[in-house]
Amino acid sequence: MDFEAMKTLITVIDLKSFTKASKTLNLSQPTVSFHIKNLEEYFQTTLIDRSPKRFHVTDTGGLVYQRARQILGIIENTRSEVLEHQNQLRGLIRIGASYTVGEYILPALLKEFDSRYPSVDLDVQIANTEIINEAVHLHERDLGLVEGQVNHTDLSSVPFLEDxxxxxxxxxxxxxxxxxxxxxxxxxxxxxxxxxxxxxxxxxxxxxxxxxxxxxxxxxxxxxxxxxxxxxxxxxxxxxxxxxxxxxxxxxxxxxxxxxxxxxxYFSRVTRSGNPTPKNVEVFIQLVDELFHL
Known part of the structure; x- marks a missing residue:
C-alpha cells in the first residue's frame, strides 16, 4: 500500500482541492492526480468525483479516507514505539483537548511534561468534545482530554477533575x-x-x-x-x-x-479501548493521574 498516496488523498479531501493539496504537499498537480488514480485502481472504485464544476467525495471515497487516517495514525504510533524501544523516551504525542481543558488546564500539564521529557514532541489540537472524541476514535489523536460525554464504544474515559x-x-x-x-x-x-x-x-x-x-x-x-x-x-x-x-x-x-x-x-482523559498504548502516551497519562491525585 502506498502511504504517500494515502496522505495525498487525506490532504485533497481535507482541502477540497487538488490545487491546494499540491501546494501544501509540495507536489506537482499531476503527481497528486497520479496518487489518487493509483488508489482508485487499487480499490477498484471512484474515490472523488472531480468533474470541472464539482468536487464530491463518493461513499467509498469517504470510507477509504477514514481508513487512511486510521492507518497513518497507527504507523505514526509504531514509529514512536520503535524510537522509544531503541533509546530514551521520545517521539510524538498527539493530544486532543476540548476548549476549556485545552485553554486553561492543559498548558500547565504540557509545561510539567516538557520539563521531565524534553525529547518528546507534543502536537495539540483544541476543538469541541465531539470532534476530539472522533479524532481519538480515528487514530488522529493518541489521547483526548475532554469535558463532555464519551459515546464511542471503542473509547474509554477516566475522570480526572470535577468542574x-x-x-x-x-x-x-x-x-x-x-x-x-x-x-x-x-x-x-x-x-x-x-x-x-x-x-x-x-x-x-x-x-x-x-x-x-x-x-x-x-x-x-x-x-x-x-x-x-x-x-x-x-x-x-x-x-x-x-x-x-x-x-x-x-x-x-x-x-x-x-x-x-x-x-x-468532569474533565476526563480519553483513550482507545483494546489498543496498545505507546510508552510516551502512557507516561503522559501517568502524569495526569499524578497531578490530579488519581
Missing amino acids: EMVILVPEGHSLWKVREATFQDLQDQTWITREAGSGSRAVMDSMLESYNIRPKKMITIGSNHGVVQAVKEGLGITLVSKTVVDHSDVTQLMLPLPFIKRASR
Whole structure:
C-alpha cells in the first residue's frame, strides 16, 4: 500500500482541492492526480468525483479516507514505539483537548511534561468534545482530554477533575435587581451558548430542559472567551465553567441561584479501548493521574 498516496488523498479531501493539496504537499498537480488514480485502481472504485464544476467525495471515497487516517495514525504510533524501544523516551504525542481543558488546564500539564521529557514532541489540537472524541476514535489523536460525554464504544474515559458550572449575568441586567430570583425571572432571557458538540453546551441544554427554562433567544459562540466577552457586553446570560471564570476576571458577574441545583461535570482523559498504548502516551497519562491525585 502506498502511504504517500494515502496522505495525498487525506490532504485533497481535507482541502477540497487538488490545487491546494499540491501546494501544501509540495507536489506537482499531476503527481497528486497520479496518487489518487493509483488508489482508485487499487480499490477498484471512484474515490472523488472531480468533474470541472464539482468536487464530491463518493461513499467509498469517504470510507477509504477514514481508513487512511486510521492507518497513518497507527504507523505514526509504531514509529514512536520503535524510537522509544531503541533509546530514551521520545517521539510524538498527539493530544486532543476540548476548549476549556485545552485553554486553561492543559498548558500547565504540557509545561510539567516538557520539563521531565524534553525529547518528546507534543502536537495539540483544541476543538469541541465531539470532534476530539472522533479524532481519538480515528487514530488522529493518541489521547483526548475532554469535558463532555464519551459515546464511542471503542473509547474509554477516566475522570480526572470535577468542574463546577456557574451562571454569569451582565452588569446592570434586570436579574441583579431582583432580591430573590425565581424560575419566572429566568424565562424569556437571551442565553449565550457554545456550539453543539461542546461539553458546556450539553450541560446548558440539560439544565434548561430539567428546569423547564424557556429562552427568548439563543446566541451561539464557538469559544469560551467569546461567550464571556458577550456576557460582559450585555448580550445575554450564560452557564459557563468556573474554571473559565477563574481565568477571565469575571467573578463579579456570577449570580447565585439557590433554587437551581449546583451543576457540575468532569474533565476526563480519553483513550482507545483494546489498543496498545505507546510508552510516551502512557507516561503522559501517568502524569495526569499524578497531578490530579488519581
